[in-house]
Amino acid sequence: MTAPRTIGTMKVLWIFAHPEQRSLNASLMRDGLRELALHGHESQVSDLYGMGWKAVLDAADVRPVPASGSRFAVGAEQERAYLGGEQSEDIRAEQEKITWADTLVFHFPLWWFGPPAILKGWLDRVLVQGFAFGVRDADGRTLRYGEGGLAGKRALVITSVGARESSFGPRGIHGHIDQVLWPLLHGTFWYTGMAAHEPFVVHGADRLGPAGYEDVARGLRRLLRGLPEAAPLAYRHESGGDYDEDLTLQPWIAPGQAGLGVHEVCAEPAPTG
């Protein structure tokens, strides 16, 4: 259903959102990029703080700026500017990097259980209708969830938290990290067609000594080496027959169950009758 993912050499766009270049996360990024180069992968970096990335989507993102008398209809204006080559230059440059890449890494400290505003603003401004989503097939069907403007790419979250691992586990008080990150993993990556990989999480980030850091860096290097062959999260395709016309799960899928977990494929009885 999706284009085949690249096996072998990767083209990685590493999107980094941390205000401090001497942070643990900045060190991890350097280690990661070095490992990628060592294995023949190519990479580009969007260091959002370093670039002074404009976080806030507004009417200045599109040209001509809507006249003061006319309403700024956000999604429609973004699409018009994208299709007409009238987006602001910083947005266009990021879309070009995404088009080049087959792998997107989103690397950030977890703030209020999500990405820092500067990264949220990268999503808001760059992943516009017509480019990342709202794309149609030959029959006029809108492609979403497993298909879409970014289909065939893979995406990986790398994030750091102060909390210990158990508290982000399946029954941990903060919620399971895969479900806490649902808006990114399912709502952004999978929605636009990208395969979402299991996030790489640094726990107890405030308390890591040098030995702890080495463990984490080793884990990240291993994950990056294996990424071309790794299986992504098994989210259901919108067009795979699991959803009905109202975009709800068919009654024979995970019957009687609810919650975000039902949108992952697992062993289940086939429909009968």
Place this chain on the structure above:
Amino acid sequence: MTAPRTIGTMKVLWIFAHPEQRSLNASLMRDGLRELALHGHESQVSDLYGMGWKAVLDAADVRPVPASGSRFAVGAEQERAYLGGEQSEDIRAEQEKITWADTLVFHFPLWWFGPPAILKGWLDRVLVQGFAFGVRDADGRTLRYGEGGLAGKRALVITSVGARESSFGPRGIHGHIDQVLWPLLHGTFWYTGMAAHEPFVVHGADRLGPAGYEDVARGLRRLLRGLPEAAPLAYRHESGGDYDEDLTLQPWIAPGQAGLGVHEVCAEPAPTG
């Protein structure tokens, strides 16, 4: 466990994040504020776009700005600046409004299944350690989830989506809206001690005619009138005995289950033995 919530007259801080003053959301806010005034409630508005709110947390948020030789340790510097009265003025002003309010309304269009960057940046910059969280009781225990710096207040999300209602329902493809908004409802509101209310969601926001708008506005007015007496989402208290030392659910709570839903209180068998 938490301070009693105000019954009767509310002091509402309405935090609004939409770039267009002629949007459906802007109209809804005006309707909502009018209804509040009509019933004797007080309100203040933080119109983030209108204020030109700075979305990006950085070292300039704290004074003195960390010297170029020293690392910007985000959480610790925010807390130091808060306690020492050395935060930038825009942050201090928002904290003062929060302290005044007993009810916080977060009103935004849902972009990538979360708040626009300008609002995410309000959370990142304003809800600092020592003020909203990381507060301890007399025994040195850190107060979280049902207790904390904002305990006794209530919080309400008002948001608009293009999708139809079924797709955000319990088995809808986008995920149930309460779980999609988990980082805000549980991870921000409840974490800091605020009672999180069921979100008010405008579905099919791009396709609402005048009659549709009137229905929505009527629903919002009704909700606002009832808010002082409304029951919030029944999330579990961290200190209520439902979690163990590792911050995972006790084995007798929702045994064998996982997913975000287990963190809500529901009828369940009492532990035996």
